[in-house]
Amino acid sequence: MTLWKLVFSGPMGPLYAASETMMALENGPLSVSLFEREEDETEGWIELLYAAEPDAEAVRETAGLSNDYPAICEPLPEEDWVKLSQSGLPPVIAGRFALHGSHDAAPEGKIAILIEAGPAFGTGHHGTTRGCLIAFDALLDGGFEPDSVLDVGTGTGALAIAARLALPHAEILASDIDPDAVEESARNAEKNGAADIDFFAADGFDHVKLVAKTFDLVFANILARPLIDLAPAIGRALHDGSVAILSGLLESQADEVSAAYLALGLHIERQDPLEGWSTLVVRRI
Template sequence: MTLWKLVFSGPMAPLYAATETMMALEDGPLSVSLFEQPDDETSGWLELLYAEEPDAEAMRETCGLDASYAAECQPLPEEDWVKLSQSGLPPVIAGRFALHGSHDEAPDGKTAILIEAGPAFGTGHHGTTRGCLLAFDGLLEAGFAPASVLDVGTGTGALAIAARLAVPHARILASDIDPEAVEESERNAEKNGATNIVFFAADGFDHVRLVAKQFDLVFANILARPLIELAPAIDRAMHKGSVAILSGLLETQADEVSAAYLALGLHIERQGPLDGWSTLVVRKA
């Protein structure tokens, strides 16, 4: 398959907003990556991959970037991209967890989670997944042992699988708005021997399984806007002593997302940023 790479380069701040816009698109690019110039963190480039030649000017408009952003669009040589991307991905270490593809192994002493690179989000290489796993590891390290876990926007199922492997007897529910992600998560859970996780498709908390349910731990690694919109529902899904680990927000959006949760009387600890992405650990006292 021939892939097309579209790159916009210029000052960094608008590129953050463009990254978020592209990640939120339903029929967006196959991948969205933001890079800082090694010698100047105020400028960088946004790299978008497509299965067909994109309309660079239309994408520029969607991204909200003006003509000063240099656009470069070119086909990439034919390759087995999935295989290539897997072989290039080293294991990701996040506290006690190590996420790896089948071409690789987790280092000794780590909880291995096998996730192949595929269409769903969450090989662990992204700062948001890593941030959630690090926050989870910190909670476990401090003695937190959740008996019930909800993973909203489970992607590849990585966080739900980590929860199952770390807390064998917890009740775990994991949902995604994308039914294909749900199927991929189920396959990944099976490969990892992570049994007894209830995966299902749902938009946010709009599902009968989530009505009037509370959890000791809620993961929600989605984008800033849905995190703000879901704040009341996440609050309702928490009881006294519950913790929510929220990610998918850029460092520049951390204040706005935090404000939505502080307004509900929740306590927030901010972690990161990792590659520009912040993680919030939210507690209900």
């Protein structure tokens, strides 16, 4: 199968927003990659892979990019470009955790998590996944030892797997609205010796396993709008002393997302932004 690559280049600000928009599409591109120019980090480009030739101007409109962002659309040789595009990426280090592909040896002295490129989101090379892992690492360093963990919108399962490897005796549940992501995350968990994680498909908290249940730790690495919409449900899933780690929001969206949780009487701690993305640590005190 011949894949098509569509590239838009220009200032990074709108490109961050465009990447979030395109990743949120139910029938969007096969992959979304964002790059900064080494000589000027305020400039960069977004690469979108498609199974058929896309309508560049229709994609531009969907992504919210102006005509100031030139588009280049071209076919690619018949290779697995989703995997190949990540085959040269180095391991991602986030505190005690290291995410790597099979092309790299597991880094020594780290909790190594093997995640290959695939259709689900969360290989660790995105500021949101790394931000969540850094926040989790800091909580563990502070003596936080949760006995129950929920990963909402698990994607590749990276965060749930990290929790299992760091917390061998904890109950770990992980859900995703996409059944394909659930299947992939379960396969990833098995590869990492974490097959006992309970993966299941669910739209937010709409599942019998989550009814009237609270957790010591909740991960939600999704997008800003769902984080706001799910704020009441996430709040109900937290008991006194519980923590939620939220990401998938742009730095510019942090105030709006924070407000939704502050309105519930929760305490917010912000992490340093990574690559234009924010991570929030929410506590019920």
